[in-house]
Amino acid sequence: MQRIVIRGGGELHGEIPISGAKNAALPLIAAGLLTAETLTLDNLPELADVGFMLGLVEQHGAALVRGPRHVEITAAEIASTTAPYDIVRKMRASVLVLGPLVARMGEARVSLPGGCAIGTRPVDLHLKGLEAMGAHIELADGYVHATAPKGLKGATIRFPFVSVGATENLLMAATLADGETVLDNAAREPEITDLALCLKAMGAEIEGIGTERLTVKGKASLHGARYSILPDRIETGTFAMAVGVAGGSVELVGARPDTLEDVIDVLDRCGVEAMATERGLRVKRNGHRVVGVDVMTQPYPGFPTDLQAQLMVLMATADGAAMITETIFENRFMHVPELARMGANVTVHGASALVRGVPRLKGAPVMATDLRASVGLVLAGLAAEGETVVNRIYHLDRGYERVEEKLRAVGADIRREAGE
Numbered sequence: 001m002q003r004i005v006i007r008g009g010g011e012l013h014g015e016i017p018i019s020g021a022k023n024a025a026l027p028l029i030a031a032g033l034l035t036a037e038t039l040t041l042d043n044l045p046e047l048a049d050v051g052f053m054l055g056l057v058e059q060h061g062a063a064l065v066r067g068p069r070h071v072e073i074t075a076a077e078i079a080s081t082t083a084p085y086d087i088v089r090k091m092r093a094s095v096l097v098l099g100p101l102v103a104r105m106g107e108a109r110v111s112l113p114g115g116c117a118i119g120t121r122p123v124d125l126h127l128k129g130l131e132a133m134g135a136h137i138e139l140a141d142g143y144v145h146a147t148a149p150k151g152l153k154g155a156t157i158r159f160p161f162v163s164v165g166a167t168e169n170l171l172m173a174a175t176l177a178d179g180e181t182v183l184d185n186a187a188r189e190p191e192i193t194d195l196a197l198c199l200k201a202m203g204a205e206i207e208g209i210g211t212e213r214l215t216v217k218g219k220a221s222l223h224g225a226r227y228s229i230l231p232d233r234i235e236t237g238t239f240a241m242a243v244g245v246a247g248g249s250v251e252l253v254g255a256r257p258d259t260l261e262d263v264i265d266v267l268d269r270c271g272v273e274a275m276a277t278e279r280g281l282r283v284k285r286n287g288h289r290v291v292g293v294d295v296m297t298q299p300y301p302g303f304p305t306d307l308q309a310q311l312m313v314l315m316a317t318a319d320g321a322a323m324i325t326e327t328i329f330e331n332r333f334m335h336v337p338e339l340a341r342m343g344a345n346v347t348v349h350g351a352s353a354l355v356r357g358v359p360r361l362k363g364a365p366v367m368a369t370d371l372r373a374s375v376g377l378v379l380a381g382l383a384a385e386g387e388t389v390v391n392r393i394y395h396l397d398r399g400y401e402r403v404e405e406k407l408r409a410v411g412a413d414i415r416r417e418a419g420e
């Protein structure tokens with residue numbers, strides 16, 4: 001297995017290009033199943049998860065034409081309405097084909113995604129929403145079997161709490177339902193706005209985009225479209241934290257500061273300057289140590305859970321203490337024991353972690369456990385004295401495009417090598 005080796009200590013200077021958003025690309029690829037015409041996606045990130053999702057829609061019958069950061073998806077016919085376990089178990093986001101398949105074909109058989117390292121990650125809100133729209137749901141042999149022989153009906157669905165995936169699945173299903181659907185307490189992540197804008201370009205009728213109340217008037221069919229995926233705010237936040245950790249000044253080219261307001265506010269409070277520029281976002285930290293700030297993860301527009309591990313690394317070397325509370329997932333502190341091996345002083349109390357800053361971390365061999373924890377360990381290596389080896393970096397490649405190349409281009413001493 002491959003690993004990444006980092007020698008810490010140097011500052012970062014230069015510019016990093018930001019790729020298209022993974023968590024927009026995945027539902028947008030699934031949306032290709034909603035139409036028999038061609039959906040063309042530009043600014044597609046080159047990621048393992050994108051490859052998995054394209055493979056999934058292909059086995060459902062979509063023809064793909066791929067180019068650099070570009071794909072044309074044509075699901076003229078749906079050959080199979082089954083999303084098999086051996087694909088779904090690799091990537092939970094596969095469950096996003098459920099809504100489009102039931103809406104287009106009147107049925108779908110999708111393997112239950114199962115849990116993952118950060119939590120049980122149930123899909124009950126996805127299923128309850130489809131039932132409200134008239135689908136019959138059966139669970140058998142680890143599969144969800146959803147049928148709606150007479151098609152889906154518009155319904156009013158009020159989410160008891162915010163769910164990105166459930167909002168995306170039901171938004172896509174509603175575009176082909178008969179009548180009007182209201183999604184109340186919907187998630188408002190920029191990736192959902194991107195999906196809604198693309199669905200509109202495909203002929204869907206959606207009101208309330210960007211708000212917690214989405215109203216969809218179903219259509220008999222959707223047509224093809226061409227859509228460019230928004231830049232990845234989590235990748236942007238990750239590299240901004242890297243500058244905070246290592247020091248220096250880097251321009252994140254292509255970044256959309258408007259999708260990161262809460263993150264920029266936290267960076268500002270802890271002493272990392274982040275300024276919008278013509279081309280994106282410039283992040284600077286010169287000389288002085290960051291200071292500890294208390295942060296609680298929240299659904300958008302709050303501080304994103306996908307940046308919690310990276311923030312913890314930044315706080316691990318802060319002057320003072322920081323209380324970080326994870327409110328979205330029940331088990332998203334797996335990076336803590338690994339950071340402790342590098343000398344971080346973190347105490348976990350349930351959903352909160354108290355981080356007491358230390359002047360420097362010490363390089364060590366560490367193990368990646370999930371996508372965002374892995375990149376946190378890379379950031380820790382940038383700040384640590386000596387050498388850090390991050391093993392199991394397949395987690396990293398799922399969500400970050402060429403991360404070591406992007407960091408090396410701004411001066412990091414980092415390389416990828418074949419592991420044992």
Ligand code: EPZ
Nearest residue numbers: 023093121122123124125126163164165166306328329371
């Ligand atoms: C999406 O996951 C993202 N993944 C996650 O990013 C992100 O952390 C998460 O949203 C929160 O922002 C993609 O977009 C592909 P949720 P999702 O439904 O949709 C519970 C990354 O690193 N829940 O908003 O699975 C759930 O267990 C990944 O890129 C239910 O209980 O997240 C969680 O505790 C990690 N029942 C909470 O709600 C349901 O039916 C939020 O989950 C659905 C969710």
